[in-house]
Amino acid sequence: MAGIEAIIRPMDELDAEIVRLLQTDARLSNRELARRLGVAPSTCLERVRALARRGVIRGYHADIDLQALGRGVQALVSLQVRPLSRTVIDRIQGDVAGMPEVLSVFVVAGGDDLVLHVAVPDLDHLHAFLLERLSRRPEIGGFRTSVIFQHVRSTVLERLGDPA
Amino acid sequence: MAGIEAIIRPMDELDAEIVRLLQTDARLSNRELARRLGVAPSTCLERVRALARRGVIRGYHADIDLQALGRGVQALVSLQVRPLSRTVIDRIQGDVAGMPEVLSVFVVAGGDDLVLHVAVPDLDHLHAFLLERLSRRPEIGGFRTSVIFQHVRSTVLERLGDPA
DNA sequence: ACTGAAAATCTACGCTC
DNA sequence: GAGCGTAGATTTTCAGT
Secondary structure: OOOOHHHHOOOOHHHHHHHHHHHHOOOOOHHHHHHHHOOOHHHHHHHHHHHHHOOOEEEEEEEEOOHHHOOOEEEEEEEEEOOOOHHHHHHHHHHHHOOOOEEEEEEEOOOOOEEEEEEEOOHHHHHHHHHHHHOOOOOEEEEEEEEEEEEEEOOOOOOOOOOO | OOOOHHHHOOOOHHHHHHHHHHHHOOOOOHHHHHHHHOOOHHHHHHHHHHHHHOOOEEEEEEEEOOHHHOOOEEEEEEEEEOOOOHHHHHHHHHHHHOOOOEEEEEEEOOOOOEEEEEEEOOHHHHHHHHHHHHOOOOOEEEEEEEEEEEEEEOOOOOOOOOOO
16 A cells, blocks of 8 residues: 555656656756756646645755754654543644744654654753753653754655555 | 854844745745845845855755655664764664665664664565664664654744844 | 846647647 | 647846946
């Protein structure tokens, strides 16, 4: 089972290449995109729109340097939630996702229930965040913090598995 | 200490607003961007270019639905590296970052040394990845896998801390 | 930082296969 | 139905101020 989108409308080679190129540079002009694909601009435009309509392309975002935002210190915070219920998880998740320090929230299975990726100005701010924003919440059982030395994201995501 | 960029060239309110808007929609036309900021398009264009030149804007990327790529199953994999040396960490990090299953790699302090964020077609593929790509490596001491039920990313990152 | 004008691009639409 | 070419509208871009 590989996602319902693949059923509604399979992505052909042209779509895949568009997705690849726009992951690398979302500001490529439609004209340039068409040139690289070897198709007419009008064709390319329609493809890109269809991909957005189908939800394959979810948006276009500028990638900002965290240092420049004064947030050079990053950490992963793993935490347990109790009681572990849908309601409590959802509430905490919503709350933490809204905190400015938080880049992303993972709801996970296993020893931990939530993992937060946070970015703050310095270690003092990290400490304050942990003590004042997390420790105080009674639904949070305990947490473990790992400071991040380095973070590498892969630039282009390709389709994986069963090639239709 | 809030990042060297802030020293080289402080970001003013206009820059901050550009960064905010382009994080939300990287495909905003320069014209529209200028309109929302209340400045001339030429001014806006120069600001955007300067932000890219300074490295504040690191790039523009299309956000692709993982389901559509046939990668609906995500997990966090925490692992220990041994012997824990710069050389070994760097090599493993480079290797795993190149694996198609891996979305991102965190080098961390604490109980674990590396945390991988992976996305695969299904649980079988996840299992195979763990056994065939990770278990076999002698430098990897052990690992713990947490399947991800939900992942929320914050859409716009703001500057934090000491407002100059 | 703005104005204006030339060059490039976007995109709607009718056409062909 | 999918892709193409054209033409009119829009945008980008760079002088000069």
